[in-house]
């Protein structure tokens with residue numbers, strides 16, 4: 001089944017991608033650490049995503065670690081020419097699954113080579129540098145050194161495009177003095193809208209904004225107002241939450257994460273949902289009340 005997305009495309013690096021892609025993080029084991037309970041089912045979700053027309057997958061070697069990248073390779077390699085795989089570097093997991101910074105030059109170089117190996121690629125389409133000054137949210141700190149290393153790997157032809165994740169507006173403008181930035185991946189959803197001004201600024205620059213935790217991540221979005229709007233539109237709350245993001249700004253590229261084929265198809269269905277003005281007004285108030 002190939003799902004036509006009515007919500008259009010947006011430029012990501014040198015390609016236009018559909019505005020709903022797929023985030024692979026949920027395919028790893030509990031806490032996105034270790035292998036999935038059922039690797040066959042995880043590979044089936046990835047194949048179903050491509051069969052449904054997904055052309056943008058978000059991943060990283062630190063999901064698992066190495067688990068989601070290897071599942072992607074096993075399920076999808078050789079990749080279709082129109083598939084854009086976005087990965088990220090800058091963090092690592094310890095033996096207990098804690099998230100730690102991995103910002104040194106040798107760590108960043110090894111991370112790019114490790115992503116290439118595990119994905120089975122000669123060049124990575126897009127690599128996001130994930131800031132780790134504060135693992136839970138953007139915090140100021142210089143990204144000049146790690147970004148210069150990543151720009152060097154781009155000059156070597158190992159990386160096509162560079163993005164940033166978990167970053168502040170100041171870090172983005174400093175980064176743009178070093179290398180073109182094609183996307184920013186920060187936390188944003190119906191109840192978490194700290195980046196409103198940044199979203200609009202990036203839209204004016206033609207840069208993709210890729211909200212992580214679009215459905216709330218490990219804390220699923222829960223709101224009576226959301227449930228009421230969804231019931232009125234004969235949709236699920238998750239579909240409404242995704243459709244709201246799509247209508248928020250044309251530079252949003254969505255990467256909802258799921259380990260379920262059913263949820264995958266529901267999420268792609270959000271691309272056909274048009275929210276009327278009264279629904280938007282109700283949903284907009286959720287963020288201001290949070």
Ligand SMILES: NC(=O)c1ccc[n+]([C@@H]2O[C@H](COP(=O)([O-])OP(=O)(O)OC[C@H]3O[C@@H](n4cnc5c(N)ncnc54)[C@H](OP(=O)(O)O)[C@@H]3O)[C@@H](O)[C@H]2O)c1
Nearest residue numbers: 023024025058212213214215216217238256257258259263
């Ligand atoms: N840059 C960063 O620091 C960062 C951080 C976190 C995530 N990410 C990226 O962002 C992507 C999306 O984030 P995420 O996966 O953590 O969070 P999310 O997309 O907000 O939510 C995922 C959760 O929602 C559930 N879900 C998905 N679709 C659903 C549906 N239609 N109905 C009901 N439940 C549904 C999933 O469970 P089921 O598996 O049961 O569907 C899972 O528990 C990740 O895959 C990853 O690629 C990046």
